[in-house]
Amino acid sequence: MGFVAASEELTDKLVYQKMVGSLTSSELTEKLAHSVLVDGSCRAHIQRLAQRLAQAQQQTCDGLEAAGMKVFTRPAGGPFLWAGFPRDDIDVQRVAQDAVAAGILLAPGQLFDPDQQALPWLRLNVCYANEPAVFEFLARQVQGKGLPKG
DSSP, rough: OOOOOOHHHHHHHHHHHHHHSSOOOOOOHHHHHHHHHHHSSSHHHHHHHHHHHHHHHHHHHHHHHHHTTTEEESSSSSSSSEEEETTTTTTTHHHHHHHTTTTTEEEEGGSSSSOOOOOOOOEEHHHHHOSSHHHHHHHHIIIISBBBOO
């Protein structure tokens, strides 16, 4: 289920297409969605989520920098950020593999490169990376306790 903000003329056309093109959704679900959108609780919820996300971004960036990582840029929004190691001799792919053994899931930048080229960055979700175990693991890698390339 979703909603569309559109002119009345376009809304009428969309409603017609919805009715002739598919089964209708539950009236209860539609009324619930309408109520949440009209009473403002959705907007308040989204604002609370945005505040929590901003706090997680700040804390994750601070934790990464305290662990000795380089944050590519502090994000202005969204759940993801990029962080790298201060040394070039650390194999990011191997760090990600070692992290799995420690119960930590890290995403090496290579996964996001169209050519799958090795990149010196990790892509982190601030909602999950803001954990002491993650920062401690990365700090050990920065301190040279990670495996070198090769």
